[in-house]
Amino acid sequence: MTAANAETILKSSHLLGIEALSVGEITSLLDLADSYVALNRSAKKKTELLKGRTLINLFFEASTRTQSSFELAGKRLGADVLNMAVKTSSVSKGETLIDTATTLNAMRPDILVVRHPDSGAAELLSRKLDCSVINAGDGSHEHPTQALLDALTMRRRGRKFEGLIVAICGDVLHSRVARSNIQLLLKMGARVRLVAPRTLLPADAERFGVEIFHDMKKGLEGVDVVMMLRLQLERMAGAFVPSTREYFRFYGLDAEKLKRAKPGALVMHPGPMNRGVEIDSAVADDIEVSVIQEQVEMGVAIRMAVLDALSRGLAREGRNAP
Amino acid sequence: MTGSNRTGRIAFRNARLIDPAAKLDAKGGLLVENGRIADVGPRLFNDAEANDPEIVDCKGLVLAPGLIDMRVFTGEPGSEHRETLESASLAAAAGGVTTIVVMPNTDPVIDEPSLVDFIRRRAAATAKVRVVPTAALTKGLAGEVMTEIGLLTEAGAVAFTDGDRTISNTRVLRRALAYASTFGALVVGHAEDPDLSEGASVTEGEYAMRLGLPAAPAAAEAIIVERDIRLVEMTGARYHFGQISTRASLDAIAAAKKRGLPITCSVAAHNLALNELDVGSYFTFMKVKPPLRSEEDRAAMLEGVASGLIDAIVSGHDPQAADTKRQPFAQAAFGAVGLETLLPVVLGLHHDGRTSLSLALRTLTSAPARILGLNAGTLAKGAPADLVLIDPDEPFSVREDELRSRARNTPFEGRKFHGRAQQTYVGGECVFDRKKAR
Numbered sequence: 001m002t003a004a005n006a007e008t009i010l011k012s013s014h015l016l017g018i019e020a021l022s023v024g025e026i027t028s029l030l031d032l033a034d035s036y037v038a039l040n041r042s043a044k045k046k047t048e049l050l051k052g053r054t055l056i057n058l059f060f061e062a063s064t065r066t067q068s069s070f071e072l073a074g075k076r077l078g079a080d081v082l083n084m085a086v087k088t089s090s091v092s093k094g095e096t097l098i099d100t101a102t103t104l105n106a107m108r109p110d111i112l113v114v115r116h117p118d119s120g121a122a123e124l125l126s127r128k129l130d131c132s133v134i135n136a137g138d139g140s141h142e143h144p145t146q147a148l149l150d151a152l153t154m155r156r157r158g159r160k161f162e163g164l165i166v167a168i169c170g171d172v173l174h175s176r177v178a179r180s181n182i183q184l185l186l187k188m189g190a191r192v193r194l195v196a197p198r199t200l201l202p203a204d205a206e207r208f209g210v211e212i213f214h215d216m217k218k219g220l221e222g223v224d225v226v227m228m229l230r231l232q233l234e235r236m237a238g239a240f241v242p243s244t245r246e247y248f249r250f251y252g253l254d255a256e257k258l259k260r261a262k263p264g265a266l267v268m269h270p271g272p273m274n275r276g277v278e279i280d281s282a283v284a285d286d287i288e289v290s291v292i293q294e295q296v297e298m299g300v301a302i303r304m305a306v307l308d309a310l311s312r313g314l315a316r317e318g319r320n321a322p
Numbered sequence: 323m324t325g326s327n328r329t330g331r332i333a334f335r336n337a338r339l340i341d342p343a344a345k346l347d348a349k350g351g352l353l354v355e356n357g358r359i360a361d362v363g364p365r366l367f368n369d370a371e372a373n374d375p376e377i378v379d380c381k382g383l384v385l386a387p388g389l390i391d392m393r394v395f396t397g398e399p400g401s402e403h404r405e406t407l408e409s410a411s412l413a414a415a416a417g418g419v420t421t422i423v424v425m426p427n428t429d430p431v432i433d434e435p436s437l438v439d440f441i442r443r444r445a446a447a448t449a450k451v452r453v454v455p456t457a458a459l460t461k462g463l464a465g466e467v468m469t470e471i472g473l474l475t476e477a478g479a480v481a482f483t484d485g486d487r488t489i490s491n492t493r494v495l496r497r498a499l500a501y502a503s504t505f506g507a508l509v510v511g512h513a514e515d516p517d518l519s520e521g522a523s524v525t526e527g528e529y530a531m532r533l534g535l536p537a538a539p540a541a542a543e544a545i546i547v548e549r550d551i552r553l554v555e556m557t558g559a560r561y562h563f564g565q566i567s568t569r570a571s572l573d574a575i576a577a578a579k580k581r582g583l584p585i586t587c588s589v590a591a592h593n594l595a596l597n598e599l600d601v602g603s604y605f606t607f608m609k610v611k612p613p614l615r616s617e618e619d620r621a622a623m624l625e626g627v628a629s630g631l632i633d634a635i636v637s638g639h640d641p642q643a644a645d646t647k648r649q650p651f652a653q654a655a656f657g658a659v660g661l662e663t664l665l666p667v668v669l670g671l672h673h674d675g676r677t678s679l680s681l682a683l684r685t686l687t688s689a690p691a692r693i694l695g696l697n698a699g700t701l702a703k704g705a706p707a708d709l710v711l712i713d714p715d716e717p718f719s720v721r722e723d724e725l726r727s728r729a730r731n732t733p734f735e736g737r738k739f740h741g742r743a744q745q746t747y748v749g750g751e752c753v754f755d756r757k758k759a760r
Binding site: 019097098116118119120121123124138139140141142176179202203204205207208 | 526527528530531532533534535536537539603604648649650651652653
């Protein structure tokens with residue numbers, strides 16, 4: 001299937017962010033991911049596309065969901081997958097990063113998936129390593145595969161990006177998911193609204209080319225998609241918002257607020273959810289509107305597509321060629 | 323420091339003499355005797371005198387007072403792997419800088435008379451240029467207890483500063499300023515609200531948002547500038563803002579100067595030459611304090627220099643070891659070396675038509691000398707023969723492997739400039755000659 005027509009999909013040998021991707025690259029990745037959704041739903045889920053290739057999952061932040069999604073994607077494509085969880089000490093995070101990079105390089109991996117609490121960490125690693133680097137989340141910067149899987153979810157639900165209105169709600173300030181999604185959606189022709197109190201929005205957020213709403217009811221008026229962001233628990237203790245109950249009252253998604261959106265609007269969340277903080281359980285579990293479980297399924301498919309696309313680059317450049 | 327009892331005569335002929343202190347910009351010659359300027363004038367040595375032991379034919383190049391850099395961080399004592407007084411002085415000499423004012427942010431902090439004495443003795447024994455120590459304004463730079471301003475002044479500290487730290491306790495600062503004014507001591511402040519800028523690595527704005535970097539608003543600077551101006555008004559202390567970088571700060575300082583307050587300010591060369599976009603893809607050599615600002619703020623700094631509102635330009639020289647810079651941006655150390663790029667950046671202001679050569683050089687000579695009360699920064703007869711011979715047009719590219727500084731964290735790697743120092747003299751002794759340099 002996909003291995004046969006191995007045309008180039010990505011110009012770069014890394015996936016560090018949505019920012020550098022073209023509309024064509026994004027569309028091709030989504031098309032490729034569609035084929036992997038079909039494969040994943042069949043009985044024989046495994047291919048040999050990445051046979052002999054080594055994929056390392058390097059996670060400086062715990063993330064069961066993203067890490068297992070990449071692991072499964074790698075294994076289904078036949079790669080050898082190594083999971084490395086690195087405990088970062090607060091004193092020498094960076095030292096660990098560079099040292100780990102040097103060590104890893106010597107193991108000659110083909111693809112490195114990295115999650116790190118600092119913005120720019122994936123980029124730094126891509127400069128130090130000879131393999132392809134996939135950014136699985138760096139600080140508050142980008143989380144490109146999340147934005148791609150969200151786009152795939154919307155597209156498979158029959159939504160066309162052109163003119164689509166998407167409200168991204170919650171902690172935009174600290175969110176890499178928001179940054180990647182904003183850029184992807186704008187590139188694809190969608191309209192983006194950000195809904196949050198001022199303390200959770202970056203200064204100059206409107207310069208992204210988005211609309212800003214502080215009143216969630218107004219912000220959800222007529223939207224096609226409601227994308228909720230996770231509020232980190234440590235942000236809630238009076239520093240950014242006064243309390244969880246106040247936050248839920250004004251910015252939590254419940255059935256009442258959701259009524260403002262277009263009938264049949266999709267509800268999305270990157271997970272893991274804080275029920276009763278940013279999203280009401282009834283909404284999250286309503287299979288009529290919530291596509292949260294679908295997002296997880298699309299996550300595996302999109303990561304297979306990304307691994308597939310990057311491995312074509314590996315073959316092309318003859319790097320680490322078996 | 324170099325010996326001052328030299329009897330050697332040096333005759334400079336065929337020079338373009340620029341002495342901003344005397345508003346002099348004319349062809350002429352200069353005579354050095356016993357480490358001092360013995361004579362200077364347009365007709366001096368028009369015909370070379372063969373019996374002069376040393377004649378330097380300047381070939382029309384600029385001969386100016388040696389530069390004074392008001393803001394230099396070194397690693398001595400405590401972090402000699404970053405920079406020693408000696409290595410900083412070599413960088414200074416190559417940059418045409420004959421006086422460096424060193425910050426007290428060392429380990430231990432320079433907050434005792436004996437440590438000021440240590441700096442002076444180490445400098446006398448090892449440094450090629452004049453080293454002028456400052457002392458901490460508060461003990462241990464902790465912002466709590468003022469230092470012995472009187473005794474430290476007697477020991478030779480020319481100013482009191484917590485370097486790149488802002489004193490957040492307004493009451494402590496008020497008392498320190500009031501006490502300093504008793505001795506007529508100069509206080510050099512750093513303006514960055516410590517709470518607003520805690521954990522921040524860049525200036526807040528669209529670019530920081532795109533990079534997802536922790537950022538502090540530009541107003542964090544003006545908030546402190548305005549606070550400190552109020553305190554100067556209350557106490558009458560002589561106060562210098564060590565490194566400003568925003569239009570709002572400049573506006574506040576302009577108003578304060580208009581009211582006649584004893585306030586001066588300087589800007590770092592990199593804040594004149596670079597803006598927030600130079601951070602690029604997380605380039606940690608661009609991580610400085612205060613951060614690189616918006617283009618609008620950078621333009622305000624250039625205007626401030628041209629109008630004379632900004633008194634001095636400094637390098638803010640802050641050497642950092644490679645391992646503290648080769649980090650994710652938020653973890654990387656602040657600081658950029660700048661002694662060797664200070665003059666080229668300032669000459670750039672002249673080349674861009676923003677200032678005359680004389681005004682540009684004033685920010686590095688007579689202005690800092692006046693603020694600090696130093697007998698330097700002039701070509702007047704009897705002044706120490708601290709001189710720099712400048713080719714203002716020589717094109718060159720900055721190469722980090724050619725820097726004299728022990729650390730290589732220059733934000734100008736690969737950048738093209740026009741003009742730099744050719745020879746540097748301290749007390750009549752040649753401490754740098756580009757022709758003989760490696």
